[in-house]
Amino acid sequence: xxxLEETIFKIILHGGNGRSSAMEAIAAAKQGxxxxxxxxxxxAGKELNEAHHVQTSLIQGEIRGEKSxxxxxxxxxxxxxxxxxxMKDLAGExxxxxxxxxxxGGVKL
Numbered sequence: 266x267x268x269l270e271e272t273i274f275k276i277i278l279h280g281g282n283g284r285s286s287a288m289e290a291i292a293a294a295k296q297g298x299x300x301x302x303x304x305x306x307x308x309a310g311k312e313l314n315e316a317h318h319v320q321t322s323l324i325q326g327e328i329r330g331e332k333s334x335x336x337x338x339x340x341x342x343x344x345x346x347x348x349x350x351x352m353k354d355l356a357g358e359x360x361x362x363x364x365x366x367x368x369x370g371g372v373k374l
Contacts, residue, residue: 269333272319276342279316283309284349287356294363302360309353316346 290305320343323333333339 270338272323273336273338273342275319276316277345279312279319280342280346280349283312283316284345284352286312287349287353290356291359294360297363297367299360299364299367302363306353306357306360309349309356313346313350313353316349320346 286305286309290302290309293299293305294302327333
């Protein structure tokens with residue numbers, strides 16, 4: 266495995282970890298554990314931030330003239346990261362919604 270592939274796999278790894286933490290946040294909020302849900306959202310943010318730093322290093326390299334081959338693996342990593350970032354944003358909304366419903370004495374979910 267070459268250095269570029271290792272870098273791409275870091276994006277996939279951290280993106281996947283971020284997505285998993287976001288899903289865990291939703292599950293915790295659904296159970297009424299909002300403290301855990303918020304911790305999981307923070308974990309997701311840290312993982313996605315790490316993935317974004319790796320992505321940024323690739324972009325900066327390209328700006329310096331270091332061309333990277335656009336492979337199916339690279340496209341997959343970018344897609345994976347984008348979806349994970351979207352999931353983290355949605356998870357935050359779900360956590361807020363579950364908490365608002367609980368505080369209002371609304372229906373049990």
